[in-house]
Amino acid sequence: MSSALINVPARAKRGEIIAIKTLISHLMETGFRYDSTGVLVPRNIITDFVCTYNGEEIFRAGFFPAIAANPFMIFYTVATESGTIVFQWAGDNGYSESASAKIVVE
């Protein structure tokens, strides 16, 4: 499964407020459900998300079982300088995923 869809504007003016959108493929199994044979399905969720902009942390989120599958997030930051925005997700069973996007600030 292609796991992440990132949307960051390729170009922005210095000081502009930009929207960042992330969509990640994940089951987000709550740990409260039973399968057809009556066995509890173990929890399997994303627990942490961190976004860094040229190495500096600009956004962090904790995820919980009530969050739907394939979580979508939108958050905002100020375009300060050209560089790379890195996204990292971590979760149960050693789950780890990352993605990055370039931005040019003029």
Place this chain on the structure above:
Amino acid sequence: MNVQVSLSRWLALTASLMGVLVIANPTLSAEIASADRRSDYEFMRRDTQAMQDDDAANPGMLWVLEGETLWNARAGEANKSCADCHGDARVSMKGIASVYPSFDDKREKLVDLEARINICRTDHQNAKPLPFESKELLALMAYVARQSNGMPIKSNTDVRLKPHINAGQRMFYGRQGQLNLSCAQCHEDNWGKQLAGNKVPQGHPTGYPIYRLEWQNLGSLQRRLRTCLSGMRAQPYEYGSVELIELELYLMWRARGMTMDTPAVRP
């Protein structure tokens, strides 16, 4: 005594006549006039519509991306990819999903999009068919159907489809299941009315496979139909059965001319 006998005979005759009338005119519900046809999209809340409209927010796009990867990946003993025969899907698959289900010449039977993909796998890639509702099959369907986005559903004029369209239509208007319901009772007689948290749509399959929020997953039209059937407390037909494909075909024929919006998001 004689009077009673003749009365019961008369009742039996009347009942059988009524039966004949009902059979002869199964379309008690009127087909929706083309001016009144609405995509299921129009019955959704604005937030769900916004989720579908934004490719960065539409979860179905995860499957479209995966489908693109699979399209170009070699598979099976023939070690061929879809692209090795069909080239760029953005060109070769344009409008293809809008004419499915269609009639397969070689097998002389009705096939829908998932059947077509699996025929390609077994005949040309020497690969195992993908299981129904598997991520891989849904991803390929989503990627292929995406290429018809914005195009009208075509009215397939193949005469060999006619008996299948008729069979699908009979199923659409026929009552079934413990609740003794027909598809038409909801989707023609009561569309637009509230059913639990959502409005009853007209049931036009414009955007399959769909990302259904209730499923938290992508799913095919066959899955949707099976879900409807179990809601009617009818025994759902098996995946890949001719009955389901005939119903798919009838629904596509009924939605002819409407714009495709794969991958659609539905509540």
